[in-house]
Amino acid sequence: MKEFRLQEIVVLLYRIFLAFFFYQIARLLFWFFNKNLIPVDSFSEYLNLAYRGIAFDTTAILYVNSLFILLSLIPIIINTKKTFQKFLFYLYFITNGISFGMNFGDFVYFKFSQARLTTAAMNVAQHESNIGKVFLVSIAEHPIVVIWFVISMILWVLFYKRVKVLPSKPEKLIPYFISSIITLCITALLVVGGIRGDFKHSTRPINLVDANRHVTKPAQANVVLNSVFSFFRTMNTNNFQEVHFVEESFINENIHPYKLYTRQLVEPKPNVVIIILESFSKEYSGAFNKNTAIKDFVSYTPFFDSLATHSLIATNAFANGRQSIHGMSSILAGIPTLKDAFTSSPFSNQKIQSIVSVSNEMGYDTSFFHGAPNGSMGFLGFGNILGFKHYYGKTEYNNDDDFDGMWGIWDEPFFQYFAKTLNQKKSPFMATLFSVSSHHPFKVPEKYQGKFKKGPLEMHEPIGYTDFALKEFFKTAQKMPWFNNTIFVFVADHTNQVAYREYEKSMNRFAVPILFYSPNPKYNLKGEVTEPAQQMDIYPTLVDLMGYNKKIRSWGRSLVSDKKEAYMIINSDSINEQFMIGNYIYLFNGKEVTGIYAIADKGLEKNLINKEKNPEIEKGILLSKAWYQDYMNRVINRKLN
Numbered sequence: 001m002k003e004f005r006l007q008e009i010v011v012l013l014y015r016i017f018l019a020f021f022f023y024q025i026a027r028l029l030f031w032f033f034n035k036n037l038i039p040v041d042s043f044s045e046y047l048n049l050a051y052r053g054i055a056f057d058t059t060a061i062l063y064v065n066s067l068f069i070l071l072s073l074i075p076i077i078i079n080t081k082k083t084f085q086k087f088l089f090y091l092y093f094i095t096n097g098i099s100f101g102m103n104f105g106d107f108v109y110f111k112f113s114q115a116r117l118t119t120a121a122m123n124v125a126q127h128e129s130n131i132g133k134v135f136l137v138s139i140a141e142h143p144i145v146v147i148w149f150v151i152s153m154i155l156w157v158l159f160y161k162r163v164k165v166l167p168s169k170p171e172k173l174i175p176y177f178i179s180s181i182i183t184l185c186i187t188a189l190l191v192v193g194g195i196r197g198d199f200k201h202s203t204r205p206i207n208l209v210d211a212n213r214h215v216t217k218p219a220q221a222n223v224v225l226n227s228v229f230s231f232f233r234t235m236n237t238n239n240f241q242e243v244h245f246v247e248e249s250f251i252n253e254n255i256h257p258y259k260l261y262t263r264q265l266v267e268p269k270p271n272v273v274i275i276i277l278e279s280f281s282k283e284y285s286g287a288f289n290k291n292t293a294i295k296d297f298v299s300y301t302p303f304f305d306s307l308a309t310h311s312l313i314a315t316n317a318f319a320n321g322r323q324s325i326h327g328m329s330s331i332l333a334g335i336p337t338l339k340d341a342f343t344s345s346p347f348s349n350q351k352i353q354s355i356v357s358v359s360n361e362m363g364y365d366t367s368f369f370h371g372a373p374n375g376s377m378g379f380l381g382f383g384n385i386l387g388f389k390h391y392y393g394k395t396e397y398n399n400d401d402d403f404d405g406m407w408g409i410w411d412e413p414f415f416q417y418f419a420k421t422l423n424q425k426k427s428p429f430m431a432t433l434f435s436v437s438s439h440h441p442f443k444v445p446e447k448y449q450g451k452f453k454k455g456p457l458e459m460h461e462p463i464g465y466t467d468f469a470l471k472e473f474f475k476t477a478q479k480m481p482w483f484n485n486t487i488f489v490f491v492a493d494h495t496n497q498v499a500y501r502e503y504e505k506s507m508n509r510f511a512v513p514i515l516f517y518s519p520n521p522k523y524n525l526k527g528e529v530t531e532p533a534q535q536m537d538i539y540p541t542l543v544d545l546m547g548y549n550k551k552i553r554s555w556g557r558s559l560v561s562d563k564k565e566a567y568m569i570i571n572s573d574s575i576n577e578q579f580m581i582g583n584y585i586y587l588f589n590g591k592e593v594t595g596i597y598a599i600a601d602k603g604l605e606k607n608l609i610n611k612e613k614n615p616e617i618e619k620g621i622l623l624s625k626a627w628y629q630d631y632m633n634r635v636i637n638r639k640l641n
Contacts (some may be wrong), residue, residue, distance in 0.1 A: 004179045008079060011165050012072045016065065019096060022156050023057040023226055024050055026103040029148055031223050033107040036504050037114075038219045039603070045216070049223045052214045058194045059206060060228035064099045066191060068092050073187060075180035080167045089160070097153060102227040104149045108142050112440070112496060114322050114509050115574035116208075116222055116230035137406070137441050207233055208339075208575050212594060218587060218604050219506050221575050239340045239590065240347060242632050245625035255627050256565070257634070258551045261544035261558055269362065269428040270523070271486040272355070272542055276327060276434045277466060279496035282511040283503040284463045288315050291530075294500050300453055300463045303471035304490070307517055312525040314514040314533035314559060318507070318580070319494050320571050321535075324434070325378045327493030330535040332356060332386060332432065334554045335640065338572045339590070342635060343382055351641040353553045355539045356386040359430035362548065365389060367425070369418050370434040371397060372408035379434065388432075392421060404437065410445055411437040411469035419476040427482055434493070438466040459497040478519075487523060487545055489538055490515040505603035507578070507585060510571050514538065516559075529559050532580050532599075534569045553640060555627070568627060577628060581620045584608075588628060593621045 027050055031038060040046045062069075068091050078084050106117050139146055170176035197206025208230055211221035251257065282288045286299025287308035299305055320336035321327055325343045329335045333354035335342050342348055359366050367390040368383045370376065374393035383391055394408055402413040409417075418433050425431075437444070442458035444451075444465040452464030470490075477483050492512035498504050503511060514533060516525045523545055536556030544558040557565040569580035576587040580599065587595035587604070596608045596617060608617075634640050 004175075005073075005079075005183070007168065008072065008165055009183065011163055012069065014163050015072075015092065015160060016061065016069070018156060018159055019061045019065065020054070020057055022100065022152055023061065023103070024053075025152055026100065027053055027057075027223060027226065030103060030107055030110070033145070034110050034222075036498070036501075037111070037509070038223055039217055039605070040220065040223070046223075049215065049220055052211075053224045053226065055197055055206060056211065056225050056229045059197060060099070060226050060232065062191050062194045063232050064095050064228065065092070068095065069187060069191065070184075073180065073184050075177050075184075077170065077173075077176075080165050080169075082167065085165055092160070093153075093157065096156075099228045100153070100156075101149060102231060104145055106227045107145050108138060110222065111498075114495075116225050117227040118230050118234040118574065141441060212575060212587075212589070216605075216607070217506075218573060218576060218595060234340075238346070239338070240345055240632060240636055241590075242636055243590070243625075243629050245629050246622065250622075251626050251630045254623060255555070255568075255630050257553060257555065257630055259540050259543075259554045259557070260549075260551050261540070261561055261563075262549055263544055263547045265547040265549065266522070266545075268485060269364070270518070270520070270546060271422075271428050271482050272359065272364070272430040272489070272546065273422070273486055274331065274355075274430075274432040274489045274491075274538070274542075275470075276331060276432065277490060277492050278324065278435045278438045279459065279494065280435075280438055280463065280466065280492035280513065281495040281498075281503070282315075282317070282492070282513045283495075283498065283500055283508075284460070285513055287313060288513045291315065292502055294502055297500070298453075298455060300455060300460045301467040303467050303474075304513075304515075307470075307474075307490075308515055310526070311515045311517040312527050312529065312560070313516075314529040314537075316530055317491075317512055317514040317533040317535075317537075318510040318569050318571060319492065319512045319535055320510075322494055322572075322574065324493045325382065327491075327535060328377075328379060328382060328434070331491055331493075331538050333640075334536040334539040334556050335635075336534075336536060336555070336570045336572075336631075338577050338631070339574055343378060345635070347635045347638065348382070349385060350638040352386060353641045354386050355430065355542050356383075356388055357641075358543055358546070358548055358552065360387055360389070362546065363428070365425050365429040367392060367421075367429065367431045368434075369393075369414070369421070369431065370408070371411070371414035371436045376408070377434075392417075404443065404445075406441060406443075407439055408436040411435050411466050412445070412472055415469045415473035416476055419473055419480065422477075422482060423480045425482075427485070429482075435466055435469075437469070438462045438496075455499065457497040457499050460499075484519050486518060486520075487525070487542065488515075488517045489542065490517070491535060491538060502602075506573065507580070507602040507604065516541070525560075532567050532569045533559060534567075534571075536570070553634075555631070568623065570627065577624075579620070579624045579627070581623055582616055584617060584620050586620055586624045588624045590628070593624055596620075 211224040215221050285301040285304050287305040289297055320330035326337035329343050333352050356366050366388050368388045369392045370379050374380055374395045397409050402409045404410050442462050452461050454461050491514045518525050537559050540554045540556050540558045543552050544561055571578050576589050579586040583599050585597040586593050597604050
């Protein structure tokens, strides 16, 4: 019987089973750490999610353990020897330990990214020189995650060692080799099927979208998935594929990819200042929560709130992406992020019409300011694509005394540098500032310790500091000659930590403030936009206010136009594209609409797809597909100018 290696096969199956067992432990811990963001109503519902996750665990585990499985079964006679088994032990735990740790990283990362770990995170990290420091700080701030990882790995090792392969030597080599080859062939077939998700030649390999097939709420797909699967499945993938759902005439008539605003030319031309506030979620500001009826609401932005009373504010606005670079493309160029980010795609390096190119055409001086090391977040590269004439980063600031030690120059001194640099420019100018300080690791300068309100979230104190930096910026800017003829825009790049249940809802994880302010009354920037709005609306709104009077390529709409334009809010949870159209929210997987929810159902709890049909829903499904078709066509065929 030694020739058939039954002992080795049984032990191998046991070792692979251990991987499945501990992936389920990681799944439970992931949900526990993020249960406020991923609603699970009962124990049986969780068990169903865990069961559905086995298919995704299978793919991940077989990816990671393919070499281990091969070396465990390859017929080289020495397989059962102590030294070879020791080698297999180290191979098993090095590969599984690294990949298993990716799941634990998501215990914390998910709160900020709203998605499981994908290669998009690596695309962001490659632009950061401080990634090692960020990693160490994150470990220090979340020791309980590290403790759980260490405990899990210790238990895994102990369980592994309880079942051993005993030394044995085959007496008959021909049966040994024949049975081994047959076993290898069967195993290879099973591994391929496991990695693909099934054995049917007609179906595509299991993918992130498939996690939504058996969940009642879209956010639950993140429990079904695991971080190893989502990372491997997004390696070298390209979700940018042309599709054809409708005729081009339907797109032109209903999507309106080109806009024209014929405002009387404003003279002198207004300066434009866009301030993108890092992680400055809507939920932190009182001015944007007047109508949310959140009990005992607390605001952490006193200056921002006071400025809002003299401004045009969009109180029902949403981000079009999940990360900082996504915010840059959405705000400045009107290009949202879907499953894959446009900015990290093979199509990002093309001529793009944007508020930058329009400003350049109109004779503006264009500048981008970001207090981090030059090139951080990919801003310098994408800024060059958009056509900024000047870039001002940590290098140009040239004073490391004001460096926060992690991300860049503290907001207060960098905002002052911003104001003074603008004062040296000739009007008209268009300048964009991207703030830094309202970010992990949630610190404020030592001299301001105790000055700002500390709420239940670590984020609240640095939000107060950035709000203070804005106040000081305005004190300086108001004294400068360019101030009175300037249009200011304030918007968050994305959201961050959540304190109120209202903002735990899936769609409200994208809720951001948008504020337009000008001391010049001729722009009439006062009041409130209560209809859904988005970051992509900023570009056409500014073009309208500047009096460009030529067609622009835009999926957004002007928030100050006399024209009545229907809204279509677009973003993605990294698995599905999400559309807010009229009275409904639509989830679209690239081929078909899989979820339809009432516009008030921001938690995406009651799927109406098989329960309600009416002409508006039918039209909404078609509009979702038409927009997606136009997006893919323009991105892939380089028609973004």
